[in-house]
Amino acid sequence: xxxxxxxxxxxxxxxxxxxxxxxxxxQTAPLGNQKEKLQMLWWLKSxxxxxxxxIGKRLARDxxxxxxxxQKYRTGGLSGLLEIKKAAGAKRKINDQALAALKQELExxxxxxxxxxxxxxxxxxxxLDIEYATVYAWVRxxxxxxxxxxxxxxxKQDEKLVSExxxxxxxxxTV
Numbered sequence: 001x002x003x004x005x006x007x008x009x010x011x012x013x014x015x016x017x018x019x020x021x022x023x024x025x026x027q028t029a030p031l032g033n034q035k036e037k038l039q040m041l042w043w044l045k046s047x048x049x050x051x052x053x054x055i056g057k058r059l060a061r062d063x064x065x066x067x068x069x070x071q072k073y074r075t076g077g078l079s080g081l082l083e084i085k086k087a088a089g090a091k092r093k094i095n096d097q098a099l100a101a102l103k104q105e106l107e108x109x110x111x112x113x114x115x116x117x118x119x120x121x122x123x124x125x126x127x128l129d130i131e132y133a134t135v136y137a138w139v140r141x142x143x144x145x146x147x148x149x150x151x152x153x154x155x156k157q158d159e160k161l162v163s164e165x166x167x168x169x170x171x172x173x174t175v
Contacts, residue, residue, distance in 0.1 A: 013044060013070055013073070013074065015041055015044055016077065017041070017045070017078060018045070019042060019046045022038055022042040022045055023042055025038050025078075026038040026042055029082075031084070036061070037069055037081050037082060040059065040066065041078075043055065052066050052067060052070070093134055094122070094138060095126075095128075098122060098125075098128055099138075102121075102122070102138075105121070106139065106143065111147060112147050113147065114147065115132055115136045115139065115147070116132060118135050119131075122135065
């Protein structure tokens, strides 16, 4: 009859923190994932649970997840268990050298007429093939620059009349 019962490795883990400390940290934990991990440790420390399967059932997690959490705790302690890893993110499309040159070019009085012109400038000057939307986002929002585009003027305008108007008009500040 004893041969019918599967023999598993005994579940043993030494928890360094006190039950009170774990309960206090559980109440102030900012993230749900951290709360689950602290709850697991608190149950173990207070003796409410002594099997991984029971922890998995209570937390609605697979036992492999519980095993992984306990292994993290064994190797890195509480800080290792609660550590939040952040993905590095994508590599920047515009390198520092091109960015500095673009910034300098935007600060000059000449400027660019369109974002498409900037795309072409980056392609020819720095051998970078960058999409229009990326260039627009960098220039407009990250660098905070606006293109130096003059206001449109009518081609029918008489230059002589315009200069005469400017000469004879009273400056706005003296009105």
